[in-house]
Amino acid sequence: MTRSAITAQVLAANQRFYDALEALDIAAMEACWSPAPGVACLHPGMPWQRGWDEVSSGWEVILANTGYIEFEIVDVEVTVNDPVAWVTCVERITSAAPEGAGTAAAEVAATNLFVLDATGWRIALHHASLIIRPGHGEEG
Amino acid sequence: MTRSAITAQVLAANQRFYDALEALDIAAMEACWSPAPGVACLHPGMPWQRGWDEVSSGWEVILANTGYIEFEIVDVEVTVNDPVAWVTCVERITSAAPEGAGTAAAEVAATNLFVLDATGWRIALHHASLIIRPGHGEEG
Numbered sequence: 001m002t003r004s005a006i007t008a009q010v011l012a013a014n015q016r017f018y019d020a021l022e023a024l025d026i027a028a029m030e031a032c033w034s035p036a037p038g039v040a041c042l043h044p045g046m047p048w049q050r051g052w053d054e055v056s057s058g059w060e061v062i063l064a065n066t067g068y069i070e071f072e073i074v075d076v077e078v079t080v081n082d083p084v085a086w087v088t089c090v091e092r093i094t095s096a097a098p099e100g101a102g103t104a105a106a107e108v109a110a111t112n113l114f115v116l117d118a119t120g121w122r123i124a125l126h127h128a129s130l131i132i133r134p135g136h137g138e139e140g
Numbered sequence: 141m142t143r144s145a146i147t148a149q150v151l152a153a154n155q156r157f158y159d160a161l162e163a164l165d166i167a168a169m170e171a172c173w174s175p176a177p178g179v180a181c182l183h184p185g186m187p188w189q190r191g192w193d194e195v196s197s198g199w200e201v202i203l204a205n206t207g208y209i210e211f212e213i214v215d216v217e218v219t220v221n222d223p224v225a226w227v228t229c230v231e232r233i234t235s236a237a238p239e240g241a242g243t244a245a246a247e248v249a250a251t252n253l254f255v256l257d258a259t260g261w262r263i264a265l266h267h268a269s270l271i272i273r274p275g276h277g278e279e280g
Contacts, residue, residue: 129269132185
C-alpha cells in the first residue's frame with residue numbers, strides 16, 4: 001500500500017471520529033476506539049481519562065450535555081509510523097446545549113493517535129485543548 | 141528486550157526532555173527531539189508548531205522568558221507500540237520569570253510521543269494543556 005493510501009485511511013478514521021461526535025452516537029464513537037487497554041482521552045481543561053470505562057463515561061457526559069455540535073477540521077497534519085499514526089489538527093467547533101437557545105464557538109487543538117489492528121485504524125489517544133487567541137480571553 | 145526494559149527506556153527519554161527544560165538548555169532540548177520532518181509541539185493555549193524550525197523557536201522564546209522552572213511529573217502512563225511509544229502524564233510546574241520575584245504554579249496535562257531511531261527514543265510530538273480545577277479559575 002502506498003504512503004498516500006495509508007494517509008487517506010488515517011484521515012478517514014479521523015473523520016469517522018468527528019462524524020460519531022457530530023452524530024452524538026456513543027456506539028459509533030466506541031467503534032472508532034482501539035480495544036487495547038491503554039486508551040487515553042483528555043477534554044479541554046480536564047484531567048486524563050484512561051481505559052475505555054473512563055473514556056466512554058466521559059463521552060457519555062459530553063453527548064448527554066450537547067444538543068448540537070459541528071466540527072470544521074483544519075490545519076491537519078498526518079504522520080504515519082506503522083503500526084501507529086497520529087493526526088494533529090484544529091477543531092473549529094460550533095455547539096449548543098440540549099436546551100440552549102444560542103450556540104457557542106471554540107477553537108480546539110487536537111492530537112488523535114491511531115493504531116492499526118485487524119479492523120483498521122482505531123483511535124488510542126485523543127488530547128484536546130483550547131487555543132486562546134489574543135483579545136479572546138487571554139490575560140493582559 | 142523485555143517490555144519493562146523498553147518502558148524504562150521511554151521513561152528515561154521522557155525524563156531527559158524535562159531535565160533539558162529544567163536546565164533551560166536548548167541544545168539538550170534539541171537532542172531530545174526526532175530529526176524527522178513531522179515533529180509537532182503545542183504549548184498551553186497556543187496553536188500548533190510544526191517542524192523543528194517552528195518548534196525550536198517556540199522553545200527559545202519559552203527559555204528566554206523563564207528564570208526558573210521545576211517539574212514534578214505525576215500520573216504517568218506509558219504505551220509502547222514499536223517503533224512508537226507515547227507517555228501521558230501531568231506536569232506540576234513551579235516557575236518564575238527571569239526578573240520575577242515570585243513563582244507561579246500550574247498543572248498541565250501532557251502527551252509526549254516518541255519514535256525509536258538508531259540513537260534511541262526521540263520525541264516527535266509534545267502536546268501540553270492546562271488542567272482547570274474547580275475553584276482555581278474555572279467559570280461559574
